[in-house]
Every structure is written in C-alpha cells, then in structure tokens.
Amino acid sequence: MQYLRVNTLKISPQELKDRLESKGIVLEDTYLDYMFKIVKSPYSPGSTPEYLFGYYYLQNISSTVPPLVLNPSVEDMVLDMCAAPGGKTTHMAQLMNNEGIIVANDMKKERLKSLSSNIQRLGIKNVVILNMDALKLDKLQIYYDKILLDAPCTGNPIKGRSRKITRKDIEYCSRRQKSLLDVGLNILEIGGELVYSTCSLEVEENEEVVHYILDKRNDIQLVDISDFIKETKEINIKEGGIKGTLRIYPPDEPFFIAKFRKVE
Numbered sequence: 001m002q003y004l005r006v007n008t009l010k011i012s013p014q015e016l017k018d019r020l021e022s023k024g025i026v027l028e029d030t031y032l033d034y035m036f037k038i039v040k041s042p043y044s045p046g047s048t049p050e051y052l053f054g055y056y057y058l059q060n061i062s063s064t065v066p067p068l069v070l071n072p073s074v075e076d077m078v079l080d081m082c083a084a085p086g087g088k089t090t091h092m093a094q095l096m097n098n099e100g101i102i103v104a105n106d107m108k109k110e111r112l113k114s115l116s117s118n119i120q121r122l123g124i125k126n127v128v129i130l131n132m133d134a135l136k137l138d139k140l141q142i143y144y145d146k147i148l149l150d151a152p153c154t155g156n157p158i159k160g161r162s163r164k165i166t167r168k169d170i171e172y173c174s175r176r177q178k179s180l181l182d183v184g185l186n187i188l189e190i191g192g193e194l195v196y197s198t199c200s201l202e203v204e205e206n207e208e209v210v211h212y213i214l215d216k217r218n219d220i221q222l223v224d225i226s227d228f229i230k231e232t233k234e235i236n237i238k239e240g241g242i243k244g245t246l247r248i249y250p251p252d253e254p255f256f257i258a259k260f261r262k263v264e
C-alpha cells in the first residue's frame with residue numbers, strides 16, 4: 001500500500017488532493033490530515049509534476065509515527081542520527097515549520113545524495129547535513145534537545161542481498177544498535193528526549209536494546225508513549241514487549257518505537 005505525505009511547507013492538503021484527483025489519482029484520508037493513502041493511480045506517483053515540485057513525499061504510514069512521537073519544536077536543536085534518505089528528517093522539518101535546526105547525519109555518502117535531493121525538492125531550509133559514523137558523534141561535543149535514532153536493522157533491504165537473514169545478522173545489528181543508542185544518549189541535553197526506532201520485529205533489536213540501556217544507565221528513563229495507539233486508528237499498532245513502547249505489525253511496515261528522557 002502506498003501513501004503520500006503532503007509537504008505542507010509548499011501546499012495545503014486540500015489543494016494537493018484536488019490537483020491529483022483531477023488527474024485520476026484516487027486518494028483516501030488517514031489519521032493525519034496531511035497523509036493520504038493512494039488507492040489508485042494511472043501512473044507512477046513518483047513521476048507527476050506535483051512530486052517534482054516537492055508537494056509530497058512517498059512513504060509508508062508507519063514511518064510517520066517516530067517523528068510524531070519525538071514531537072520536535074522550533075526551539076529544539078534536533079539530531080537525526082541515521083537520516084538518509086530523509087523521510088523522517090523532512091517530516092520533522094515540516095513539524096518545525098522549516099525553523100529551528102535539524103542536524104541530519106548519515107554514514108553512507110551514496111545515501112546522502114538522496115537525502116540532499118529530497119531536502120532540496122521539498123524546499124527545506126532548517127537542515128544541516130553531516131556525514132559521520134554516528135558512533136563518533138559524541139566526539140563533536142554538541143548536545144541536542146531532541147534526537148531521533150532510526151537505527152539500521154535487519155528489516156532494512158540491502159541492495160544485492162538475496163540471502164536470508166541469519167541469527168548472526170540479528171546479533172550484529174543488536175550490538176550496533178546498543179552502541180548507537182548509548183552514544184545518542186550521551187549527547188542528549190538533560191531533560192532532552194530521544195526516540196529509538198527500527199523496522200525490525202526481532203526482540204534482540206528492540207526490547208533487548210531498551211533493557212540494555214535501562215539496566216546500564218541511571219540517567220535515563222523510558223517515557224510511556226502507549227497513548228499513541230488511540231491516535232493512529234488505521235495503523236496496526238500495539239504496545240511493545242515493554243510497557244510504554246510501541247510495535248507496528250504487517251500489513252503496515254513493521255516498526256518498534258521507544259522514547260527515552262535524560263533525567264540527570
């Protein structure tokens with residue numbers, strides 16, 4: 001199922017809906033007034049003039065949840081630790097009305113090209129792009145009010161990979177996720193919040209990562225985000241294996257989401 005997120009920095013949801021429907025694209029409302037389900041389209045939704053003008057971004061409905069849970073505001077200094085191709089960075093820029101600062105980092109140069117072209121196409125002006133291994137971000141000694149860690153996981157399709165995911169892959173991802181989360185929490189301001197998400201359903205990459213952090217650190221608390229379940233009716237969303245976390249299940253793209261606050 002394909003969805004589009006209206007880029008409200010450039011056009012209103014109603015105006016875009018009218019324009020696309022006049023071309024034969026059939027859209028359906030969702031829980032977000034700026035997100036539509038594409039029910040029918042006579043041509044590829046990524047090839048319309050409206051797409052090229054940056055009036056919308058194509059993404060799965062599940063991936064709207066982590067930025068909404070983080071809830072960045074204009075006053076916040078925001079970090080997106082693993083940002084490419086920028087679905088969540090550009091959504092956060094929209095939530096911040098193109099003001100404030102978002103540092104969008106990704107380690108892979110190749111993937112930064114699509115992040116950069118999406119930022120340009122959507123007319124986003126509050127994003128600074130950084131090309132670093134996120135495991136080294138604490139060396140910069142820059143501290144953030146809000147951090148999104150949309151971590152690399154076994155759920156991400158890897159170009160050219162045809163083999164099945166093994167236990168070793170899951171264990172490797174889990175170790176890397178724990179380290180990335182630890183670094184992110186080190187550069188969070190006291191009182192600041194970090195949202196951790198993956199598109200994997202493996203416990204080792206999700207609940208186990210949360211337990212690892214809560215067992216290891218006294219300066220971090222888990223924030224209960226289960227209220228979100230009521231707000232997102234048409235998504236197959238449930239409480240995760242730890243109280244206060246979220247899991248999204250197929251037919252929507254799977255996601256695990258947890259929120260942390262630094263308390264001292």
Ligand SMILES: C[S@@+](CC[C@H](N)C(=O)[O-])C[C@H]1O[C@@H](n2cnc3c(N)ncnc32)[C@H](O)[C@@H]1O
Binds near residue numbers: 083086089108134135
């Ligand atoms: C799940 S994808 C991010 C998707 C992105 N948040 C979005 O919404 O469009 C994970 C990203 O992490 C990046 N990555 C993997 N290891 C990294 C590391 N050590 N430091 C920074 N980025 C990394 C990958 O290049 C990939 O772009």
